[in-house]
Amino acid sequence: METMAKDGAAQEATVTPNKDVSEDKPKGYTVIYVSGGPGSGKSTQCAKIAPYFGFCHLSVGDLLEAEVETGSEYGKMIEDCKKEGRLVPSDLVVKLLQQAMQRSQNKKFVIDGFPRNEENRAAAESIMKIEPDFVLFLDCSEEEMKRRLLNRNQGRVDDNINTIQKRLKVYFECTLPVINYYSAKGKVRKIDAEGSPEEVFEAIKDVFFELKEKHGETAGRP
Ligand SMILES: Nc1ncnc2c1ncn2[C@@H]1O[C@H](COP(=O)(O)OP(=O)(O)O)[C@@H](O)[C@H]1O
Ligand SMILES: O=c1ccn([C@@H]2O[C@H](COP(=O)(O)OP(=O)(O)O)[C@@H](O)[C@H]2O)c(=O)[nH]1
Ligand SMILES: [Mg+2]
Structure with a gap:
């Protein structure tokens, strides 16, 4: 998986805001938003998509976690939001995303767990001038999402039934x-994100091969 830490040193690629509003996004960038409920498998699938299709995986949850670890002035606020399943203000989230994109040498991004609300979406459009190529929506039942989160075992402060209910809301x-x-x-x-991680990834591959075809990179799925 390509992460912010791994490619953080490179500064050449910049996310230059477009003056021309008719442009979708900064030139040459491919942006895919990966959305779905908590536990739908966003991070699991992004970790498969990134190496397979040469994308940089940016998880907003991980970027927020990394910000806390720097001892940032926003640390407590971010931790409180996570514990309570609330969303962090869009201006901070967008700033972290923008920095991560600028530091990456890659121009193809799968953005995991963003936008979470209308304010996020509008901020990405107006501040970063980002319009996604498409939104990958992992559709999963509430029952299955809860089951997965309660079995995630990653020591997350938000994987308890009380916070899970709030995140689902x-x-x-x-x-x-x-x-x-x-x-x-x-x-x-x-x-359909109910199947095994491998089954879900097979379905996702079709969507990404379709994108490659559109970009003239391949004749489609081999
Ligand atoms: N298709 C799947 N079937 C069963 N378990 C899964 C599947 N996808 C992910 N998981 C597991 O469910 C939990 C939540 O997955 P994760 O990718 O962290 O979801 P999200 O990022 O959407 O919250 C993890 O423990 C993960 O290993
Ligand atoms: O755009 C985002 C993404 C995440 N979060 C915060 O980070 C937490 C964890 O997000 P993550 O994507 O890691 O959770 P997942 O859906 O993968 O379980 C959320 O509950 C929010 O508090 C946020 O505020 N804005
Ligand atoms: Mg995740």
């Missing part, structure tokens, strides 16, 4: 409307 009330927004623009690629 945020997902249904704030994140799903963003998915619907992109759906109305024909940008959502919905994947």
Whole structure:
């Protein structure tokens, strides 16, 4: 998996904001948002997509965690949000994402767990001038998401039933409307995320081969 830490030294690639609003996003960039509920498998699938298709995997949850570890003035606020399943203000999240993109030598990004609400989406559009090529939506039942989170065993402070309920509420009330927004623009690629990680990745591959074909990189799935 390509991470911010691994490619952090490179500074050449810059996310130059476009003056021309007719442009989708900074030239030459490919941005895929990976969305879905907590436990739907976003991070698991991004870790497969990144090496297979040559993308940089940026997890906003991980970027926030890294910010806490730097001893940042925002550390306590970020930790409180995570514990309570609340969303961190968009300006901070977008700043961290923008820095990570600028530090990457890659121009192809899978952005894991963002945008989480309408404010996130609007901030990415207006500040970073990012418009995703598509939104990969991992569609999973609430029952299965809860089961996975309660078995995640990564020592996360937010993987307890109380916080999980709050995160699910945020997902249904704030994140799903963003998915619907992109759906109305024909940008959502919905994947059945109930199967095994391998089965889900097979379905995702089709979507990425379609993208490569569109970019003239290949004749499609081999
Ligand atoms: N398709 C799947 N089937 C069963 N378990 C899965 C699947 N995808 C992910 N998991 C497991 O479920 C948990 C949540 O997955 P994760 O990728 O962290 O979800 P998210 O990033 O969407 O919160 C992890 O323990 C992961 O190993
Ligand atoms: O765009 C984002 C992404 C994450 N978070 C915060 O980080 C937590 C964990 O996010 P992560 O994506 O790691 O959780 P996952 O969905 O993978 O379980 C969330 O509950 C939020 O508090 C946020 O505020 N904005
Ligand atoms: Mg995750």
